[in-house]
Amino acid sequence: MDYGQALAYLESPARFSPRLGLDRMQQLLEKLDHPERAFPSVLIGGTSGKGSSAKLIQAVLSRAGFRTGFLSKPHLQDYRERVTVDGRWIDKSDLTRIVAAMVPAAQEIAQGSLGHPTFFEMGAALAFHHFAERRVDVAVVEVGLGGRLDATNVLQPILCGLTPVGFDHTEILGDTLAQIAAEKAGILKPGVPVVLAPQPEEALAVIRQTACRRGVPLYGSEIWSLEPETSEWSGQTFALRKVPPPLGMVDLPLAEEFVYPHLALPLAGAHQGSNAAFALTALWLLQERGFAWEERQLRDAWQTLFWPGRMEILSRHPLLVIDGAHNPEKARALAEAVRALSQDRRWVLVLGVSREKDLRGVLQPFLPLEPTLIATQAQSERARPAEEVLAVGRSLGLEGEQALGVSAAVERAQVLAGADGLVLVTGSMYVAGEARDLFFPVTD
Numbered sequence: 001m002d003y004g005q006a007l008a009y010l011e012s013p014a015r016f017s018p019r020l021g022l023d024r025m026q027q028l029l030e031k032l033d034h035p036e037r038a039f040p041s042v043l044i045g046g047t048s049g050k051g052s053s054a055k056l057i058q059a060v061l062s063r064a065g066f067r068t069g070f071l072s073k074p075h076l077q078d079y080r081e082r083v084t085v086d087g088r089w090i091d092k093s094d095l096t097r098i099v100a101a102m103v104p105a106a107q108e109i110a111q112g113s114l115g116h117p118t119f120f121e122m123g124a125a126l127a128f129h130h131f132a133e134r135r136v137d138v139a140v141v142e143v144g145l146g147g148r149l150d151a152t153n154v155l156q157p158i159l160c161g162l163t164p165v166g167f168d169h170t171e172i173l174g175d176t177l178a179q180i181a182a183e184k185a186g187i188l189k190p191g192v193p194v195v196l197a198p199q200p201e202e203a204l205a206v207i208r209q210t211a212c213r214r215g216v217p218l219y220g221s222e223i224w225s226l227e228p229e230t231s232e233w234s235g236q237t238f239a240l241r242k243v244p245p246p247l248g249m250v251d252l253p254l255a256e257e258f259v260y261p262h263l264a265l266p267l268a269g270a271h272q273g274s275n276a277a278f279a280l281t282a283l284w285l286l287q288e289r290g291f292a293w294e295e296r297q298l299r300d301a302w303q304t305l306f307w308p309g310r311m312e313i314l315s316r317h318p319l320l321v322i323d324g325a326h327n328p329e330k331a332r333a334l335a336e337a338v339r340a341l342s343q344d345r346r347w348v349l350v351l352g353v354s355r356e357k358d359l360r361g362v363l364q365p366f367l368p369l370e371p372t373l374i375a376t377q378a379q380s381e382r383a384r385p386a387e388e389v390l391a392v393g394r395s396l397g398l399e400g401e402q403a404l405g406v407s408a409a410v411e412r413a414q415v416l417a418g419a420d421g422l423v424l425v426t427g428s429m430y431v432a433g434e435a436r437d438l439f440f441p442v443t444d
Contacts, residue, residue: 003092006099007079010123013106013116024114025121025151031105032125035132039069040289041155042282045143045187046163046197047180048329049275052267053163053197055307056279058140061286062086063301064293069131069139071124071152076309076324076433078442083127085134087306090126098129120144124151138291146173148186158289160187160216161195161282163275165203166329171356181206190214195282196249197221197274208248219285220249224277228270233313233321233341235266238273240280252284260295264303268311269337276302309432311337314439318417319345320410322436324429326353328361334426335365342369347422348413351393352376352406352431355384359392362427366398371424372416373400376409378430389427406434 001009029036044054051072061068068086075081080089102125110116117125124144131139141157144150165181173180181203188194188210196218199207211218223246227239242258245251260280265272283293311334314320325334338347349371353359375389386402393400403409406425413423425435 001096001100001103003096006096009103010079010099010126011119013119013122019115020149022149022151022154024109024117025124025154027109027114028102028105028117028121028125029128029154031108032102032129035125035128036155038132039136039139041139041141041157042159042161042286043141043143043152043155043157043187044161044163045147045184046161047166047168047184047327048333049163049197049271049278050142050161052272052307052310053161053275053278053282054140054142055305056276056302057282059087059301059305060279060283060293060298061138061140061291063297064291066137066291067134069127069134069136071127071139071141073123073142073144074429076429077436082123083130085131085136090130094130094133095126098126102126102129118151121151143187146183146186148183150187153187156189157192159195159282159285160189160192161278162187162199162207163197163278164329165199166327167358167361168327177202178206182210185210188214188216191216193217193219193250193285195219195221195278195285197278217250218248219252219281220246221274221278221281222246223249223252224280226270226273226277228273229262231268231340233268233311233319235264235268236273237262237264238276239263240277252281254284260298263299266303266305267307268341269333270340271333271337272310308436309429312436314436317419318414318421318423320414320423320425322425322432324432325426326357326362326428328358328364331362331426332365335369338422338424339369342422345420345422346417347424348372348374348417350374350376350406350409350413350423350425350431350435351389351427352378352386352409353384353389353427354380354382354430356382357384357428359384359389360396363393363396363398367396371398373398374409374413374416375400375402376406376431377404378406378428378434380430383430406431407438410435410438
């Protein structure tokens with residue numbers, strides 16, 4: 001088996017299985033001698049901001065000298081982005097060897113009633129196997145779909161986290177916030193502390209009930225007040241000041257008015273400041289669990305953070321920015337950042353979404369900004385046709401046109417925006433990744 005064959009096998013199982021549950025994943029890990037038990041883990045779920053929040057945690061732990069595994073999803077350009085140790089992608093040779101070792105186990109399971117392990121289960125098992133081999137001190141793991149039945153929920157973490165819960169994957173998780181929150185809260189483990197981002201009331205009620213039943217202490221990230229200082233497309237600075245915890249949340253052992261001033265983060269948008277508050281809460285709890293870090297390490301890790309595809313600038317004239325926002329909550333945060341930073345630039349929205357996503361919900365936050373729309377589609381079987389994206393955009397009052405490929409869409413948008421304008425490419429990681437390939441292709 002060579003690398004291409006390994007990657008093809010890894011990506012060949014059904015993306016979603018009609019049979020939900022953890023039984024298949026548990027069988028797979030048992031046949032692999034339970035690599036998930038070889039390291040402590042931090043499990044981060046939610047709807048929006050979980051990837052960035054997890055990355056902020058991982059970066060500080062790595063800078064503090066802990067060998068830190070990181071499982072994220074989806075990838076932007078290369079599958080290996082999903083599985084890293086201290087920021088380094090899994091090597092092609094390691095991926096190939098581990099997948100080859102997993103094949104007999106996966107095929108044996110496929111002969112039974114549960115069917116072949118899914119795309120997500122294979123990916124999680126690959127990551128756990130790699131982390132065990134590399135003897136990581138800790139792994140920061142982003143939950144995939146939902147939580148209760150996600151492949152990552154086989155872990156027994158030392159800390160959990162829930163970023164804001166919103167509407168996504170409603171065809172699987174449910175069409176109310178209460179239903180979705182119940183699935184997300186499925187990662188809560190008895191006695192294991194949870195970091196909780198600000199939540200809609202309906203979701204918060206469900207999470208509180210689950211935490212109460214399982215004896216889980218809740219630490220609200222609102223324990224940090226975000227005080228913006230500077231804000232640019234290339235990043236921001238802010239202070240995080242300790243304040244009393246929200247009602248019903250546990251406090252941190254810090255003096256009131258304790259503050260981290262002038263924190264620098266090369267990620268734009270107020271939502272990233274909120275993600276930083278979430279990550280800082282988690283990092284303080286990890287201090288109590290043997291993962292000590294110093295303030296200078298926190299500052300250095302965040303100031304030098306590399307997290308592509310999140311309001312990332314690809315070129316300057318016109319300003320071309322990509323972001324993987326694919327649900328209404330992410331689109332709302334992105335639109336707010338554009339409003340704050342655009343400075344009345346002429347701007348063009350290049351948008352492509354997957355078929356199962358809420359297209360109207362993604363478009364709605366951008367309507368007051370009156371962009372010119374270039375509808376497009378990624379090279380994916382999941383992509384919604386560009387003509388559908390354009391039709392919905394026009395029905396909402398946007399002027400625009402379509403381009404059948406991301407490359408053509410970006411080229412046309414640059415012309416329309418002009419040298420002093422703004423081009424924002426968003427709607428899915430597939431679209432953002434194809435745009436990034438035009439400027440920074442993966443060569444290894």
